[in-house]
Amino acid sequence: MYSLIVTVDAIKPQLSGIGRYTWEIAKRAAALDRVSKISYYDRGKFVNDLDGLRKGIRPPKDPWLVREIRKLANPMMKTRPRFTGAVFHSTNFFLPDRVENGVVTIHDVSVLKFPETHPLDRIKQYERYFDDTLKRTAHVITVSEHARREIVDVLGLHETKVTAIHLGVDEAYRDARRVVEGAEQSNEYFYGLESGSYTLCVSTLEPRKNIDKLLTAYSHLSNEVKSRFPLVLVGAVGWLSDKLEAQIASLKSEGWLRVLGYVPETDLPFLYARARLFAYPSMYEGFGLPVAEAMAAGVPVITSDQSSLPEVAAGAAAIIDPNDIKEFSAVLRRGLEDDVWRRDARARGFDVSDGYLWQRCAERTGEIYQRVHAACRV
Incomplete structure (x- = not known):
């Protein structure tokens, strides 16, 4: 003892x-x-x-x-x-x-x-x-x-x-997935967002998270796609974020970007589970917990080919080079529109995330x- x-x-x-x-x-x-x-x-x-x-x-x-x-x-x-x-x-x-x-x-x-x-x-x-x-x-x-x-x-x-x-991964993410999967189709909104109709990124707004690359890649999508599936950023403002905040302010005026800031812990699993796609293009992580949380919540994931992120995704996510904006944008569109890929990514994500206890x-x-x-x- x-x-x-x-x-x-x-x-x-x-x-x-x-x-x-x-x-x-x-x-x-x-x-x-x-x-x-x-x-x-x-x-x-x-x-x-x-x-x-x-x-x-x-x-x-x-x-x-x-x-x-x-x-x-x-x-x-x-x-x-x-x-x-x-x-x-x-x-x-x-x-x-x-x-x-x-x-x-x-x-x-x-x-x-x-x-x-x-x-x-x-x-x-x-x-x-x-x-x-x-x-x-x-x-x-x-x-x-x-x-x-x-x-x-x-x-x-x-x-x-x-x-x-x-x-x-907290069990709340798996519970939220089950609630959303079991709910009847409705037009109910959460944080002003319709279920299954937005791309989510949960991250501190700081340089190594590559949010600027995500914004640029998303801006390259067609206006029709961006209108149907807005990008939603969740997370506090971090260090050295002035340039990123200016980029965000400019793009918000186009109508396809929502910035929620800090979201209470009790609400976060449902924001994940109701998302159509999760994007996490960080340049460096020790682990990358948001990727595991998204998979547990039943959301198809796009993440970076850097550091630990491919290890955590373990074959269940689309892996991109966040510096290749053209490729990044193409994979975002696929993640939003290719139902076969989305179904496969969700199923593999369940299996991988079940190991994160x-x-x-x-x-x-x-x-x-x-x-x-x-x-x-x-």
């Missing part, structure tokens, strides 16, 4: 991909085999209320604790106390200062490979802390085989130290905890 500490700083009201991963692991951790005690660690303090974190409720920081942590950050203090007797899992790239032999989830190495797609403060964080985290890491978890190979190559880690564990992800993560506990105990 062993005690487990899981970092939960990524859990916020509007969950990112890392936030979703952290939430799903944290809420299942206590029930994992051989875990005797579970604690949650949030930026210098232990917390108990995971649901409160989802709602944005965080306990105030203790001023004394803040001062003590700052003292402990001094590398000259050789006698500083450490987290001992527990397996410590950071779900978000970095270990706290006092952790040795930790488990770290490194979702990708995009900051190191494509620093131009990240804010300067994030790059500086990596320059200052990442090497030290790696020195104190017993095992690295990542989210795809593609990411695992990159971590081994870019960071120089031994292959036995890095394990790929695919993410899961959060419980399986948590159990495989628990196997890593046990391995680290066995290797590091005295």
